[in-house]
Amino acid sequence: MPDSACDDASDASDSAGPEALRPHAEQAFAHELSALAAADDRPRPVGWRLSPWAVATYLLGGALPDGTVITPKYVGPRRIVEVAVTTLATDRALLLLGVPGTAKTWVSEHLAAAVSGDSTLLVQGTAGTPEEAIRYGWNYAQLLAHGPSRDALVPSPVMRAMAEGMTARVEELTRIPADVQDTLITILSEKTLPVPELGEEVQAVRGFNLIATANDRDRGVNDLSSALRRRFNTVVLPLPASADDEVDIVARRVDQIGRSLDLPAAPEGLEEIRRVVTVFRELRDGVSADGRTKVKSPSGTLSTAEAISVVTGGLALSAHFGDGVLRPGDVAAGILGAVVRDPAADRVIWQEYLETVVRERDGWKDFYRACREVSA
Template sequence: MGEVLRPHAEQEYAEELARLAEVDERVRPPGWRLSPWAVTEYLMGGELADGTVITPKYVGPRRLMEVAVATLATDRALLLLGVPGTAKTWVSEHLAAAISGDSTLLVQGTAGTPEEAVRYGWNYARLLAEGPSPEALVESPVMRAMRLGSVARIEELTRIPSDVQDALITILSEKTLPVPELNTEVQAHRGFTVIATANDRDRGVNELSSALRRRFNTVVLPVPGSAEEEVEIVARRVAQLGRALELPEAATGLAEIRRVVTVFRELRAGLTEDGRTKVKTPSGPLSTAEAISVITGGIALAAHFGDGELRASDVAAGVRGAVVQDAVSDRVVWQEYVETVVRERPEWADFYRACREVPA
């Protein structure tokens, strides 16, 4: 896997999954590689009786993961809902990896996603030459998951056109996918389920019909509850990305991570940490994922163009870029925050200077 930029979860954490499978003596639902307890342990992390350390994949309330896993152990599909950057895709990938050992059966939702991506399509060269036949059929990831008894993942469900969304209703309720052209159907094998993600901010784009929504149990993934929790998430993911990208050794700069997280949390909330100063909120979500990106970029700057220590000057431009998504309104938000909040914190003097040096 040395040449792969980002291994799939089941590849990167193969040893942890194998060790959990060895020690897992609890009841496993049909088609599952691990019990619900072991799947949750894989997500939340911990130490096994033999000393094996399972790294946390999700930092947040354990109960949310227990509810998500319990949903998948029933005949219900799972919808992970939340604002951008709340680890919906990350969680869905790791759930699929732990349950069925395959996180690659994925439909990426867009405004142009066709019905064939959910149901099936045709190899038109063979279709014209031979007519409808099993050999001319092109399976969607969902159909393949049904045949294999695996987890199918659907990203950004609410971005998919409504008529395409509704192709899921029969699949989720009847656990069958009719193929009328061949006078047959595909019946789901045990272990099949669907994990979908949707963005809170996409409400009104292509909202789910009531019939489809009833087929899902919804788990809302919140933004990190505390600054320390968010700092932990950012630091952990930055370290993982640094190893994957083989960035030169550089001090991770926990102080700078904490500062970036503080800036993002205050701008998201419209209020400073001490509750004394109201600030304007920008148009973007300023998610944890964006904080990770800012810090990773800062480490690359420090390693390649600095002395290897992450400083305010390495993250200032990235923070401004994340905040100023709208060239007019967000620029005002950022300038006011710098002058009314950053400037008034003596311990942030270096960050204030760095922000002032970033071209407007």
């Protein structure tokens, strides 16, 4: 190729910019959000991009009059989504509660994208999250040079959401130290954030609200104070009600992730997805699908999110080191890694499950052999 052609290709690539590995919800589903906004003739709360009906449709899926298909973002009871959306239309904040892998973060992101058109006003909760992450911080160069000023103040995502009438998100709220959590009390009750260094306050404008997520398994880590909990309307996200629902969720997400990673579609892999989901559900529930055999549950959560990870990893294995068809050998190692978290106790549980349930199941011989091979 001539140098000029190389330069042109390079310039084009540079101007296009690198493609995001995981676009934000409002970017990945911009077409659906735009189509919903165009078709949405229902009343919208102040500051909302869509009506509550359209937000629920965006999450649950449906078809618009112009033929646009809205893909489901959440597979579960409709009433749960309706209550969550309605909460955001009031002055109460929303707390999404559930065990790991129940799509709390996923639902939070898509709610913010549909309501405000921006899901990025995010505080990620950890044991080290400081108060500044929720309130505000300072540009210390400006602070030392000129003292406290508006130019030196660094607003948190929550402060920005208050000032702009947007939806803020706080992930893993119960991971945040209790004294930092309580920073939210004034924000949620008085809808104001004092800045005593400047003798000012930021008042939330209409459209502001907050979505927090918390993990059922984290009870006792940093429990919410009663004062803070009263500021939230709590919606519990359950595990998928049926195996079919969970297979559908895993298949959809694996397809989305696979396309972003340029992995081949795996329509033939539905059988393996169903096997992974069945194994996880049986070990979670402590009983085989037919109810005849009791099994012990390992220490891990074996959530839907982990099933998605196992299948995605298997799809990558089949694409790069196999024939592109998802097979038992592609998912066996991922299942072992998800199940055996405690090398001593969980390995015994896994081996017993293989011999008493998987070995005896019709049509699962290849799966049994693959799991035995990686477990040896």
